Amino acid sequence: MVRATTCGICNNVLPIDAAKTLRTFPFCSERCQQIDLHRWMDGRYAIVEDADPEELLEQLHEEDEFDE
């Protein structure tokens, strides 16, 4: 049984022989290959997603009190 390989970025199903024929393997296209590259190079956005705006405001207020 051959398991279908999918693009790690957009989940497009790749051809069975993609490993041999697809230049951008394991991605379906150059575009997805580039997206993956940027994800590795730019890890910052994971931190931005985790940031809680209310928590940041609380921290700012605490710093204000500390200064007085």
Ligand SMILES: [Zn+2]
């Ligand atoms: Zn893709």
